[in-house]
Amino acid sequence: MGTAITTTAATPTAMRTDAGPDLRHHGDAEVRDAGADLVDLAVNVRADTPPRWLREEIAASLTGLAAYPDGRAARAAVAQRHGLPEERVLLTAGAAEAFVLLARALEVRRPVVVHPQFTEPEAALRDAGHEVERVLLSARDGFRLDPALVPEDADLVIVGNPTNPTSVLHPAGVLTQLARPGRTLVVDEAFMDAVPGEREALAGRTDVPGLVVLRSLTKTWGLAGLRVGYVLAPPETVTALQRAQPLWPVSTPALAATRACVAPRALAEAAHAAHRTAADRAHLLTALAELAPYGVKVTGPAEAPFVLLELPDAHRVRRRLRELGYAVRRGDTFPGLGPDWLRVAVRDRATTAGFVAALGKALTQEG
Template structure:
């Protein structure tokens, strides 16, 4: 456990690239998205804007996608809204956030008046979870899987699995925003109904390139979904976002997402091979997400040099548990990676 406060929890990767024209390795949204067919579906929804949004079809589509009843599904304006709703709707005496991870869950809890404790995973352990590091009396636990920014994929079961954190009287909030970038989604808890207090958050932003549309969803026990819905404003998800959610849950879209995940995995291997050429660069691994976390001395200076060479990367020191020697890189296509490797070599030589 560590004391608060700490890093800037509201710094995000988009701040690295907004208005710069740099090649973006700072934001974890898949390049070249949304695809044309999804743009067309969203555009077709614009004819319904005079009516209030009807979330029922999208909610049913999400339920079918995960093999769950509709009562276990809530559509949200992105996963970020879900964090705010959870912080407002769920009373917690001892909320704990497992770090390093996406910082919005902690920010939302703190803004709602909660006193948040942190469990910091250790670099020496590869930032892998030890369930016994979470206090037994923690009644709300938040963890990402795969975790941003470490790219660690925690197993669902076993002594070190996320399921070991679930118990009566505790809410286990698992952020699976990047799970659809993992081929087969084999570590997902999204369809599980056997774990008490499980709340799974999903986003359509990363794979489909919909950050500007704001669409995600929550999967949980019906009484938890009802509590979140009571905390939610009326019509929180727009008609275009609902159309996107419905479209992205169709079988053809799921097959496309799986192919994209396999492509990202291959592209990540190419990135890791290029990074291995630099002896001063240590990569957190094994990486499972569409990004990698690396450590090198003088990372802040290297980051600025990379900007001079046309690349934006994500600083790591705004994530609790990391320091200024960490950088996060989004996985891109091999040609972009090769250009980046050339720029990194120059940035390291310029230090």
């Protein structure tokens, strides 16, 4: 079973208030300014993206940069994609902006973040002056979510599905047990479009009280540099978040990308990519199983485009992997994990073969 702990909030001007994990460390830091040509297994953006047709859609929008962005068509397209009225949709500069808006716009007394998960939600809450309570799920039971761990009087609960970095896909029925009147339940579905059939998705649901679903288009479509995402929520929540946004928060190229990525053609391509990723992940897991004698354990069943590994002396192994040309994501910056964890992005089979061979060398090298 997991545990619940409370951490003191930072003042709005403070960056850190304790010696805990660095909530601002993200996968791009593993390859940024590396001074080496590394194979990137640290960032969870799908390889070989954005596709040409999407680049052309974005490029075509550049002729309209003299005008202020008009998000109405993109908002309508997102609403149609999820079968929702437009007043339930808010376009954002990526999911990260949505976390900041939630932290600043909602009046909450007892926010709870379920960890291990993406650290920006807690960082945004702390920066906004909130005191944050952590519910830590346990590796012993595969980081499964027990709704009973969440305090009954929590009025904001944030959980990822599938969860970064654990790759765990929580059942929708378990997540909806967290909903209740007077509580905002935020489910981060940034990687849900990488799950075949989007199993366990809550996007589009209007029968769950207080449900807020976040979606990102940056992972599947390779648009991290453009910042594309959206919020699906009750109209009153959308209104509150919108009031906290600056004017014209989403650029014209990002709006063009949003419309393109929720169109039928794109949805079909994303569905195909999800099945291909699942097959590549199965291949990676089979290869990693051969390293079990060296203490490599994989959190499972993995359902996202990345896997979480536990292995002895992971900090040293990560350094060795860099020397061998591979960047992976350290795990000790995620609350609930520690120095013996690494996250690895799923890639094609040739890349996997090279990585697993390098990992084998890193595990057996001395020093």
